[in-house]
Amino acid sequence: xxxxxxxxxxxxxxxxxxxxxxxxxxxxxxxxxxxxxxxxxxxxxxxxxxxxxxxxxxxxxxxxxxxxxxxxxxxxxxxxxxxxxxxxxxxxxxxxxxxxxxxxxxxxxxxxxxxxxxxxxxxxxxxxxxxxxxxxxxxxxxxxxxxxxxxxxxxxxxxxxxxxxxxxxxxxxxxxxxxxxxxxxxxxxxxxxxxxxxxxxxxxxxxxxxxxxxxxxxxxxxxxxxxxxxxxxxxxxxxxxxxxxxxxxxxxxxxxxxxxxxxxxxxxxxxxxxxxxxxxxxxxxxxxxxxxxxxxxxxxxxxxxxxxxxxxxxxxxxxxxxxxxxxxxxxxxxxxxxx
Ligand code: TRP
Numbered sequence: 001x002x003x004x005x006x007x008x009x010x011x012x013x014x015x016x017x018x019x020x021x022x023x024x025x026x027x028x029x030x031x032x033x034x035x036x037x038x039x040x041x042x043x044x045x046x047x048x049x050x051x052x053x054x055x056x057x058x059x060x061x062x063x064x065x066x067x068x069x070x071x072x073x074x075x076x077x078x079x080x081x082x083x084x085x086x087x088x089x090x091x092x093x094x095x096x097x098x099x100x101x102x103x104x105x106x107x108x109x110x111x112x113x114x115x116x117x118x119x120x121x122x123x124x125x126x127x128x129x130x131x132x133x134x135x136x137x138x139x140x141x142x143x144x145x146x147x148x149x150x151x152x153x154x155x156x157x158x159x160x161x162x163x164x165x166x167x168x169x170x171x172x173x174x175x176x177x178x179x180x181x182x183x184x185x186x187x188x189x190x191x192x193x194x195x196x197x198x199x200x201x202x203x204x205x206x207x208x209x210x211x212x213x214x215x216x217x218x219x220x221x222x223x224x225x226x227x228x229x230x231x232x233x234x235x236x237x238x239x240x241x242x243x244x245x246x247x248x249x250x251x252x253x254x255x256x257x258x259x260x261x262x263x264x265x266x267x268x269x270x271x272x273x274x275x276x277x278x279x280x281x282x283x284x285x286x287x288x289x290x291x292x293x294x295x296x297x298x299x300x301x302x303x304x305x306x307x308x309x310x311x312x313x314x315x316x317x318x319x320x321x322x323x324x325x326x327x328x329x330x331x332x333x334x335x336x337x338x339x
Pocket of ligand 1: 006007008009010041044133134137138146148152
């Protein structure tokens with residue numbers, strides 16, 4: 001059997017540069033090497049945003065549109081929606097039976113989230129089970145590789161533990177133990193120097209217009225010690241300079257020298273960055289035009305992808321149920337009359 005890759009994202013809407021550098025760039029590259037499945041984890045979004053469930057539909061389409069724009073290719077990979085493949089939920093339920101709560105309570109990602117959200121005691125049952133659902137996403141396709149950012153590694157680790165425990169309990173190698181593939185890409189900060197994120201509104205969107213990119217770029221913080229144009233700057237500590245690296249500025253060496261010498265002012269430096277960023281965004285979204293404004297095409301591709309994913313998921317679920325001896329004989333003989 002050829003090795004499969006699975007990865008997913010919660011549908012947060014339009015994608016930004018952080019998503020691209022941290023994940024999408026890698027996904028695009030992996031498509032040529034492996035059999036890839038990329039999933040929209042809409043149920044995962046509900047673990048924390050159940051009060052915003054009405055936003056999901058719009059966010060799913062916006063996100064997938066950006067996936068397609070950067071070159072996630074429905075001819076090469078399967079692009080699917082979690083909630084359209086109910087086997088994810090069934091496998092999640094089966095896994096929930098064999099997963100000790102202690103593993104989930106120890107999850108560092110959860111601990112951090114609870115701290116950030118001030119939720120301490122009020123963690124939802126589904127939220128606690130986030131890694132179990134993620135294990136189901138990955139293992140329902142018996143994926144061997146999971147390209148994710150560092151922050152998701154603890155979840156993949158729990159996935160491995162669940163796979164190992166299942167195989168041990170039912171004495172059959174139903175599931176491989178998947179491995180994280182870490183993306184060795186430069187981590188990019190937002191325009192305010194904090195982690196780039198939608199909620200902090202400090203991002204450069206993949207589909208931002210020229211004007212928006214320029215406005216955002218010009219508002220970026222620079223080296224606080226460089227107040228006047230002629231003050232010598234410290235590019236290695238300047239967020240704007242790290243953006244110049246990300247967009248592969250061809251005159252990086254000169255830019256650095258001129259900044260340090262106090263020949264180049266911050267405004268001119270940012271004007272240059274804004275131009276380069278616009279070109280860069282265009283370059284990394286080669287299929288923007290193909291999909292722009294074509295929501296129904298995007299929807300169709302997502303449904304078609306889910307249809308391709310489902311038989312794989314069904315096959316795995318069947319294997320799991322057989323190993324557990326709960327693929328009951330009388331059901332298989334068609335006496336059930338409930339399907
Ligand atoms: N938890 C992931 C994130 O927030 C999204 C996700 C859901 C995922 N299911 C997955 C990632 C399975 C990899 C594999 O980014």
